Amino acid sequence: MKLFAENILLSDGWHQNQTLTIDNGIITDIHSGKDDDATVLSGPVIPGMINCHSHAFQRGFAGFSEQGSETNDSFWTWRKIMYQFVDNISVEQAQVIASQLYIEMLKAGYTRVAEFHYLHHDKDGSNHPELSAMAKAIFAASKSTGIGLTMLPVMYRFSGFGPLPAVAGQKRFINSIEQFNQLVSDCFEITQHQENCNVGIAPHSLRAVDKESLVAAVNHVRGLDDKAPIHIHIAEQQKEVNDCIAHYNKRPVQWLLDNMPLDQHWCLIHATHIDEQEVDGIIASSAIAGICPTTEANLGDGIFPTTEFMAKGGQVAIGSDSHISVSAIEEIRLLEYAQRLIKQQRAILANNKTRSVGQNLWQHAAKAGALSTSCNSGELAIGKQADLLVLNSEQTRLFANQNKNLLDSFIFASQQNPINDVMVNGQWQIQNGEHKLQQLSADAFAKALRDIAGNCA
Numbered sequence: 075m076k077l078f079a080e081n082i083l084l085s086d087g088w089h090q091n092q093t094l095t096i097d098n099g100i101i102t103d104i105h106s107g108k109d110d111d112a113t114v115l116s117g118p119v120i121p122g123m124i125n126c127h128s129h130a131f132q133r134g135f136a137g138f139s140e141q142g143s144e145t146n147d148s149f150w151t152w153r154k155i156m157y158q159f160v161d162n163i164s165v166e167q168a169q170v171i172a173s174q175l176y177i178e179m180l181k182a183g184y185t186r187v188a189e190f191h192y193l194h195h196d197k198d199g200s201n202h203p204e205l206s207a208m209a210k211a212i213f214a215a216s217k218s219t220g221i222g223l224t225m226l227p228v229m230y231r232f233s234g235f236g237p238l239p240a241v242a243g244q245k246r247f248i249n250s251i252e253q254f255n256q257l258v259s260d261c262f263e264i265t266q267h268q269e270n271c272n273v274g275i276a277p278h279s280l281r282a283v284d285k286e287s288l289v290a291a292v293n294h295v296r297g298l299d300d301k302a303p304i305h306i307h308i309a310e311q312q313k314e315v316n317d318c319i320a321h322y323n324k325r326p327v328q329w330l331l332d333n334m335p336l337d338q339h340w341c342l343i344h345a346t347h348i349d350e351q352e353v354d355g356i357i358a359s360s361a362i363a364g365i366c367p368t369t370e371a372n373l374g375d376g377i378f379p380t381t382e383f384m385a386k387g388g389q390v391a392i393g394s395d396s397h398i399s400v401s402a403i404e405e406i407r408l409l410e411y412a413q414r415l416i417k418q419q420r421a422i423l424a425n426n427k428t429r430s431v432g433q434n435l436w437q438h439a440a441k442a443g444a445l446s447t448s449c450n451s452g453e454l455a456i457g458k459q460a461d462l463l464v465l466n467s468e469q470t471r472l473f474a475n476q477n478k479n480l481l482d483s484f485i486f487a488s489q490q491n492p493i494n495d496v497m498v499n500g501q502w503q504i505q506n507g508e509h510k511l512q513q514l515s516a517d518a519f520a521k522a523l524r525d526i527a528g529n530c531a
């Protein structure tokens with residue numbers, strides 16, 4: 075297949091009048107000029123974004139926990155509502171919710187998702203006849219919608235440092251070390267029969283796994299694939315940091331740096347509360363920081379020191395986590411705005427090479443996201459996977475259509491979704507803003523939510 079773009083953001087910046095050849099999902103050639111057999115794309119072309127952190131089922135109760143109460147509302151009260159919802163989801167409903175979410179993600183510019191998947195067991199906590207039944211629902215949602223998938227089965231063993239035994243609300247998450255490693259192996263097997271997906275692991279957090287479990291899980295997955303992504307919730311809440319210091323006498327990121335062989339395929343999700351030594355340690359290890367600005371704002375987590383981290387060469391991927399928002403644009407915008415509000419300055423996350431904040435952050439986050447998921451995308455270049463977005467030229471024309479402002483207008487000034495078409499792995503999944511399954515999916519989603527809400531009441 076050949077595509078012609080009048081304006082395209084390649085690895086080294088904007089280029090005009092380029093023909094791309096795509097073979098088996100891979101960009102095999104890029105050259106100047108228009109080939110006669112190339113399909114003309116309707117607007118500016120940019121790389122697809124990687125969503126480094128998703129709990130798909132949480133899309134089902136987004137907006138259900140925004141009512142004030144007399145007690146102090148916090149992450150920990152939100153988690154109670156989440157556990158109620160979790161108790162009532164079937165395998166089929168999990169697939170329906172994930173499918174709807176993945177269509178929304180594609181429309182919002184995400185071409186791949188890292189699914190931090192911890193809803194493993196049946197409603198009463200017993201094993202499904204097939205250990206990977208819930209994981210299979212996620213794989214099926216990715217396959218039917220066409221979004222790339224990095225499946226990260228979550229190891230969840232305890233309710234807190236100590237270790238403290240799991241509580242009732244966590245019964246669907248818990249696995250022994252052996253059972254967890256079996257689940258990971260089963261997921262690897264599934265990838266043999268499905269395109270554009272890979273597998274890593276996600277030890278839930280230092281409060282939910284002890285050192286023995288963590289070492290066993292890391293050794294197992296890296297034995298299967300030495301580039302397998304490893305993601306962990308690390309320092310989302312101040313309470314979690316304090317509990318870690320009380321137990322290990324170290325802050326969580328510092329403990330991880332001192333005890334585990336971090337590399338560029340480790341992603342530290344919500345590295346929110348870190349000190350300067352931890353900033354330096356993460357960068358020295360090449361690990362990626364996985365930041366979820368809208369969820370972190372929604373849950374009142376705190377603000378990651380993005381300015382200092384990126385200035386020193388640290389890499390930041392973005393995720394939509396609880397899916398209170400499903401928009402790559404909004405995550406990037408808030409990443410920058412949080413820094414402006416703290417520092418009372420403007421246009422912070424640019425650099426000398428790329429003066430445009432929007433362009434710098436889009437390219438940076440896409441590449442960091444690709445590293446964090448060990449996938450061959452995140453930029454448009456020969457040899458990379460054809461994961462790309464075509465922007466609406468009518469809307470971008472409103473922004474004067476100058477390349478130096480284009481992604482800033484896209485990120486900071488769009489009032490409607492400016493993404494027209496989305497290609498994943500060489501195949502169109504969104505065309506003219508529409509996905510072929512969107513109506514079916516929306517109807518099934520609405521029904522699933524009604525049914526689950528009925529059971530929760």
Ligand SMILES: [Zn+2]
Nearest residue numbers: 129190307395
């Ligand atoms: Zn999370």
